[in-house]
Amino acid sequence: MASFDFRKKTTDSRYPKEWVKLRREIEEWATDYDLPYQVPSLxxxxxxxxxxxxxxxxxxxxxxTINDISSKQVPKARKIFYKIKEICDGQ
Known part of the structure; x- marks a missing residue:
């Protein structure tokens, strides 16, 4: 069975470079994050x-859709991500 590489999708040149960078940060955080509980239905x-x-x-x-984001919108998206990350990490 073939596997899908989510990171490969974010290297597409049609997306703003700032978005590709932020999206990789989000993917790395989501991959490394340990939930304090396991949700069996998910x-x-x-x-x-x-x-x-x-x-x-x-x-x-x-x-x-999230991929409609423009370079000018990435800073606001980054602020939102960092706030969510801060809440989840308990800081």
Whole structure:
């Protein structure tokens, strides 16, 4: 069975470089993050963490999909991600 590499998708040149960099940060954080509990009904905590970060970014910026983000919107997305990360890491 072939596996899908999420990181490869973020190297696509059609996305702003700032977004690619932030998206990699989000992916690394989601991969390394240990939930304080395991949710049995969820098959992938990695995927759910990414959704938990991308949804507030999409809503705050007004995007239909997260990949519609522009270079000018990335700083706001970064602030949102760092705030979520801060809350989850308990800092």
């Amino acid at each position: 098959s992938s905590n990695y995927r759910n963490l990414k959704i938990a970060v991308y949804t507030p970014i999409r809503l705050a910026i007004g995007l239909k």
